[in-house]
Amino acid sequence: EADIYQTPRYLVIGTGKKITLECSQTMGHDKMYWYQQDPGMELHLIHYSYGVNSTEKGDLSSESTVSRIRTEHFPLTLESARPSHTSQYLCASSETKLRAESVFGQGTRLTVV
Amino acid sequence: AQTVTQSQPEMSVQEAETVTLSCTYDTSESDYYLFWYKQPPSRQMILVIRQEAYKQQNATENRFSVNFQKAAKSFSLKISDSQLGDAAMYFCAYRSAHSGNTPLVFGKGTRLSVIA
Secondary structure, eight states: OOOOOEOSSSSOOTOOOOOOEEEEEEEEEOOOOOOETTTTTOOEEEEEEETTTEEEEEESSSSEEOOOBBBBBEEEESOOOOOOGGGGEEEEEEESSTTTOOOOOOOOEEEOO | EEEEEEOEEEEETTSSSSEEEOOOOEOOOOOOOEEEEEETTSSSEEEEEEEEOOOSSSEEEEEEEEEEEETEEEEEEEEOOOOOOGOOEEEEEEEEESSSTOOOOEEEEEEEEEEE
């Protein structure tokens, strides 16, 4: 079944550690997105990609980085985690067609202690 | 830049009743797409309904329907016969039809509670 997968679902990590949040989709979607969801549930776009070797920064300034080496894979990396990075991170993908909806993963809840 | 406003941070409805969630947007474009997404507690966000701006007819999906008022830039979601499973965060979103590389613009969301 075509879907979008995020791992891990939950992560507790110490300050200063390097972490990578994984996101993979099996739908062949060219477009992929990372959102940070704050405690009030508002969504903030932090990175997006329109295809292999394409990455763009979103509206919210973020200390994270992303890569898009394969169509199906869009990992997000934090080089040095801080308590301010504690949040829910949502990955999404969509077809190129403008009317296409975004399909979301189940999210990664990150806690930095 | 386009903006999406959901003026109701929280709403509640009695089971089996009808509720309407509000959404307004600001754009100078004439062609675009509008979406409502649902995010149940601790679960995946899913698409509820989609509306193309060039279509005058309001979209419907079973118990979910929209009231799309293009001149007023309003896109409300009506949920009929509310069920306990409708309790969730609801997000309104906008996408321009003029650029192939435009991410969705989301509103801040409305938390819907359903009272048994």
